Amino acid sequence: MSDGPTYGFDTLQIHAGARPDPATGARQTPIYQTTAYVFRDADHAAALFNLQEVGYIYSRLTNPTVAVLQERVATLEGGVGAVCCSSGHAAQIMALFPLMGPGCNVVASTRLYGGTVTQFSQTIKRFGWTAKFVDTDDLDAVKAAIDDDTRAVFCESIANPGGYVTDIRALADVADAAGIPLIVDNTSATPYLCRPIEHGATLVVHSTTKYLTGNGTVTGGCIVDSGKFDWSANDKFPSLSAPEPAYHGLKFHETFGPLAFTFHGIAVGLRDLGMTMNPQAAHYTLMGIETLSLRMQRHVENAEKIAAWLEKDDRVDYVTYAGLPSSPYHDRVKKHYRRGAGALFTFAVKGGYDSCVKLVNALEIFSHVANLGDARSLIIHSASTTHRQLTPEQQEAAGAGPNVVRVSIGIEDADDLIADLDQALSKACA
Structure with missing residues (x-):
């Protein structure tokens, strides 16, 4: 589109x-x-490999279908690339790859997807990286966790x-005061409900598998760069500020x-x-994004109605949906997530x-x-599945205790979903 x-x-x-x-219309x-x-000729090839010209070399790096998706997600998130x-x-x-090095750490929220907690607490150790998990509502705890080796929140x-x-x-x-970037996973909100860059985030990540695609067909991920961080302000990020040997000191x-990252x-x-997205996956996600706003509106409407019904049910101990007036996060939703609190939440079942x-x-x-973010309504018992690898204390901190189920509310008829939950709760709590 034109500027x-x-x-x-x-x-x-x-x-x-x-x-x-351009070839077919x-x-x-x-x-x-x-x-x-x-390549047009040998000089063209050399210019591409030297990063002197932008273009397509090999689909591990760049692909025209994937490039459209990259530009679309960046535009919706308000990023530069x-x-x-x-x-x-x-x-x-x-x-994390351009930011971290052996001995470096990332300060991460305790309320993360269980697979992310495992990736950060176990797998990244193989790179010599570590993670410090803190309650990100406790800003003093976040500040205390940041040290000279911290490279991101x-x-x-x-x-x-x-x-x-x-x-x-x-x-x-807090991150700005420490001179480090804030990375926000915006998968559950999507840029329709929240644009983290507008609130100060440096980088935004997505599992495009979820709401952006919205139909449960392909996996994918995306990193959006705000273009606002000064990578040369100190010596913490040499991958971006220091000479790169693989490109003759560039x-x-x-x-x-702004496009450095x-x-x-x-x-x-x-x-x-080599974590490449294939062009067919990009195509499915592009198709999904075309209806993102329509789907998210319905997701939120259904979630609000179902969460309110669950909260009043005697077979349910509590509901964590931030869109409920009873939620301690309700005022935050009204201030920062004005189109709604999404469609992902948990509820605790008596028994x-x-x-x-x-x-x-x-x-x-x-x-x-x-999975989550599908047009279909989904449920999982996190403690026995997605958060199974975590300790009981980690499960509770993440909101995935043994008495809790996670629901991703879809775009079906809300009354049908309530009826389904009603009959299942009757059997579960008989």
């Missing part, structure tokens, strides 16, 4: 990054199912599984300015880690672990799957 008018979200989710195919972005691209990759977990590693905008909403602006102020921040993500991250298992087994419309 002229400022377009609304509903327009951008359909048109951003996409132009009619095709209106929908084609799936460029190709491995490599023919984006890098798409193979999954949300890949996006997290890709986000990491949180989720709407936390999985509990649906807690984060005060991104407050966290960003300094990414000096050369590419994005170029590094492609030219080094995808080149060497504990056994009743949760019975509930999951008795549901008919809800699908028992390890």
Whole structure:
């Protein structure tokens, strides 16, 4: 799209990054199912490999279909650029990769998806990195956790599984004071409900598998760069500020300015880690994003109605949905998430672990799957699945105790979903 008018979200989710195919006039972005691209001549090839010219070299690095998705997500998030990759977990590693080094740490929220807690507490140790987990509502604890080796603060905008909403602006102020970036996983909120960059985030990551695609067909991830962080302000980020030996001493921040992180993500991250998004996955996600605002409106409407019904049910101990007036996060939702608190939350079933298992087994419309953000309503007992690797204390901190189930409310008829939950609760609590 041209740089002229400022377009609304509903327009951008359909048109951003996409132009009619110059060869055929095709209106929908084609799936460029190709491995490599023919260079004009030897000088053209050399310029591309030297990062002196932008273009397509090899689909591990760049692909026209994926490029459209990158531009679209970056535009919707208010960033300057984006890098798409193979999954949300890949996006997290890709986000940390230019920032971290042996001995460095990341300060992370205790309220993260269980797989992320495992990745940060166990897997990244193999790189010589560590994570410090703190309650990000306790800003003093966040400040205390940051030391000279801290390279980022990491949180989720709407936390999985509990649906807690984060005060991104407050966290960003803490990170800014320490001279380090704030990374926000915006998977559960999507840029329709929250744009973390507007609240001070440096980087935004997504599992595009979830709401952005919205149909449970493909996995993918994305890292969006705000373009606002000064990577050369100190010596903490040499991958971006110091000479890069693989490119004859090129300094990414000096050369590419606001796009330094994005170029590094492609030219080094995808080149060497190889966490590439395939063009067909990008195509499915582009198709999904075209209806993002419509789906998120329905997701939120349904979640508000179902959470209110559950809260009044005697078979339920509590509901964590931040969109409820009773939630301690309700005022934060009204201030920072004005289109709603999303559609992901947990509720505790009286009868504990056994009743949760019975509930999951008795549901008919809800699908028992390890996913969220689908058009279909989904449920899972986190303590026995996604958060199983965590200690009981970690499970409780993440909002995934043994008496809790997580629901991702879809876009079906809300009354049908309530009826399904009603009959299943009757069986679970008989």
